Amino acid sequence: MTVSNNLQVSGGNKSGTRINKLIAVIKKKLRIMRRDYLLYLLALPGICYFLLFKYxxxxxxxxxxxxxxxxxxxxxxxxxxxxxxxxLFNLPAxxxxxxxxxxxxxxxxIFGFPAPIILSLMINEVVNTKYKKFVQTSVLLPSFISWVVIAGIMYVxxxxxxxxxxxxASFFGYTGRITDIMGNKSSFRYVIVISDIWKNMGMGTIVYLAAISGIDQQLYEAAIIDGAGKWRQMWHVTLASLRPTIVILLIMRVGGILNAGxxxxxxxxxxxxxxxxxxxxxxxxxxxxxxHNFSIATAAGLFKSVIGLVMVLLTNAISKKIDENSGLI
Amino acid sequence: MKKTASKKIKTPVSTVIGRVIIYFILGLLAFLTLYPFWHVIMYSISASEAAMEGGLFFFPRKPTLAAYSLLARNKLIFTTYKNSIIRTVVGTCINLIMTASIAYPLSVKRFIGRNFWTMVIFFTMLFSGGMIPTYLLVKELGLLNSMWALILPGSISAYNMFIMRNFFQSIPPSLEESANIDGATPPRILVSIIMPLSKPVFAALALFYGIAHWNSYIDCVLYIDDLSKQVLQVYLRSMINVTAFGQVGEAADRAAIAGTGMSEETMKMAAISASVIPIIIIYPWLQKYYVKGVLIGSIKG
Structure with a gap:
């Protein structure tokens, strides 16, 4: 550190005053950094990690x-x-x-994003705490199980x-052929979407339920006085209060549009x-x-990454246009 | 609060009907999420020929533990089980150490270059090099076929790092500053001041990282070829694939099953149960802390 410091100083003497000032600032910062070097040493492994494995x-x-x-x-x-x-773009595959x-x-x-919102609204209507807890606990279980295991279960x-x-079917007297929905072109995409909802719905409700419990009860009371029924309360109070949460989660979801799982x-x-x-x-x-077609594969991956970045920035900009305070970045 | 309100005011009939419908739907959903796991466990302890009839399993048919005793003779499942545990424990420890050691400096105001490095890390959440460049890097580093290939490339999750940094920032900075003036070194401050105050976030991230390690599958397929170094998920996958759609599984597995009168399905179900039952046992504890953890992350992040 000292060597580079001296080098910069000797180089700066020959140049104009602005550079000298800049060097003085850098020198001062380096001095501060040296006094506190353990703090920087602590950050070093993490910084190296991101540079090496991400950049x-x-x-x-x-x-x-x-x-x-x-x-x-x-x-x-x-x-x-x-x-x-x-x-790549000419490859049919x-x-x-x-x-x-x-x-x-x-x-x-379309189907998976609203699912935890609707589920949260329904769970919120449950008065019996034990039943509420039971439902919440059950729907969260698949989130902890890997897709390998879930795929195995589904095959069976x-x-x-x-x-x-x-x-x-045979219990009801049907003895004909049963379609294999896991190996059928017309049903397989539904299998993917539904199993994804099945696995991840519970996880989504955690955040929404927390947000719902944070809503000021006075808003509901005011709505009731204004003559709002259950549905209108849900629409104008609950969903309106959830909007910032929904927007952020939607941005993140749309940003991952090319992450199909x-x-x-x-x-x-x-x-x-x-x-x-x-x-x-x-x-x-x-x-x-x-x-081992590394170039083509990297190109396909890069295309995916770029679209992802563009989508995040785009949805973020749109949500900021609609509401200044919303958005991720 | 709601409970007392509904008792005082007579609930209208429409509300009662609505509630019944909601309770029914939620009950159905809970059944649909729990039943598949029950099915698998019941299937695995049923006699194969009875299980082959299919249908709903509420109780085992001709209960037997034959599949499990066959499974217990399988050395690979123990090896891969052990590898998975090692990966999860070692990986999670490294995750927490690495994450805390970068999250703490980034939470301190006097850290020069704080905004710059924050942006550098944030950008990795928006854009990535992708599968192939990362694979080639791991290969260049000579990590292929070692446990480190599963641990090092994911040693810090940027998202989790920000959760932790935000938590650190919510601790009054005066504590850290006064310790610094008193001459405590940053590592010392992190260990004896910040960490004791941040137990919830450490617990939450330990869970996030741990579950990700345990369930991780793709990176094992990418980086590990040697079956003796493989993790449970990949081995389960190869077992499940024994008959599925004609793909070839492990020859040794098929040889072991042949001649016992047991169907491969039952074997698969036993293997799946062996991996799921431990999770179900710790699940009530798991979900309690997990929910807390998600809330720490979402409110402060």
């Missing part, structure tokens, strides 16, 4: 612009500009993955040979339904890790 891969994105050769290394691979992206990602993700937002539950559907789909899907459920993440995995 080095960001530099690694340049693979998408190079004809990457794993034996030559990143620096020696020639630049090819946007050629890889051109190639990638376009299919993109479309699937958007469809599945939209399904999850929906098995056409020995599953619940078959047993119930890697873990979930990777564990649930199978060759019969690749066509309707191959998403960008699983595509990147197949192309990159399994087939």
């Amino acid at each position: 080095v891969p960001m530099y690694g994105i340049t693979i998408a612009f190079r004809d990457y050769n794993i034996f030559k290394g990143l620096a020696a691979s020639p630049f090819v500009g946007f050629k890889i992206f051109e190639k 990638f376009n299919r993955a993109l479309v699937n990602t958007i469809i599945i993700s939209f399904g999850k937002i 539950l929906f098995s056409p040979n020995s599953g619940v559907i078959k047993g119930v 890697f873990d979930q789909i990777f564990t649930l899907y199978n060759p019969l339904v690749y066509e309707v459920s191959e998403i960008i993440d699983t595509y990147v995995y197949k192309i990159g890790i399994l087939q």
Whole structure:
């Protein structure tokens, strides 16, 4: 630290006064930092972590612009500009993955985003504390279980040979063929969306229920005096009070529009339904890790990251236009 | 408060009907979330030929623990179970140490470059290099096929770091400042002043990190090839896949099952139960602290 300090001072003497002032400031700051060096030493591992494991891969994105050769290394691979992206967007498999990602993700937002809100409103109506607690505790359980396990459970539950559907159907005297909903192109996307809601609904209610319990009871009393019934109270008081929470969660959700659920789909899907459920993440995995097409896979991943960033900034800007105080950033 | 109100004022019939409907729907939802787990456990302790008939399982059919005794002979499940526990414990400890050591300096006003580093870290929440560059980095670092590949690349979650920093900032800064003037070193202040006051946030983050480690699957598939170093989730997956859609599972598993008269389904259910039952046992405790933790994060963050 001292060496670099001296260097800067000697370099500064030859230059103008403005630079001298700047150097004086830096010198002073360095002196303060040195006196407090343990504080900076403490921050060092964390900073190194983010630089190494987050920013080095960001530099690694340049693979998408190079004809990457794993034996030559990143620096020696020639630049090819946007050629890889051109190639990527002409690949039918990638376009299919993109479309699937958007469809599945939209399904999850449209049906999955309101689910915890509605559930919270319903739980809030329960007067009996024990029942309330029971419902809350039950719906939260799947959040703690991995998709691997849930996929395993689903295969058994929906098995056409020995599953619940078959047993119930035969109980009612139906002996025909049972469709395998896990291996059926027309039903598989519903399976993805519904199982996602099933797993994550409980988690969502935690925040909403806390926000609901924080609402000033006087607002309800005022609404009742104004003649508002249950529905109007729900709309004008509860939902209105939840709006900031809803907006922030929606921004985060929309920002992840191209995150259709890697873990979930990777564990649930199978060759019969690749066509309707191959998403960008699983595509990147197949192309990159399994087939070693690193440039194309990185390009697909980069496309996803960029869209994610744009979506966050966009939704954030829109929500700020509507309400100054809302928004994430 | 509501309870007394509803007793005093006679509730109108429409409200009662509405309440009945809501209670019914919620009961149904609770059933739908709990039943699948019950089903799996009951299936695993039923005799295979009876279980194959399908349908709802409220009670085991011809109860037997044969599947579990077969499972207990499987060495790999113990190895992977042990690996999962090691990963979760070591990983969570490293997570907490790393997160606290960066969250504390960033919570102190006199830290020069605080805003700059905060932005640097925040940006990683919005944009990332993606799967392939990260994979290549881990490979370059020579971490492939070691436990460190599962621990180091995720040693700090930016989101959790901000939860912790915000919690630290809610502690009156005068405490930290006076300790600093008295000559306590920053690590000392962190350990003996900040941490005792931040137990709730440490508990919450330990849970967040721990659950993520336990359930993590993709990174194990990416970074670990050697089955003896693999974690439980991946091994479960390979067991579940034994027959599913013709994908090939572990040959040894199929050989073990063959000739016992037990269906592969029952075996799978036993394996799944073995991984789920411990979670269900600690679940009441887990969910209590988890809910608290989420609230710390959401209110202050």
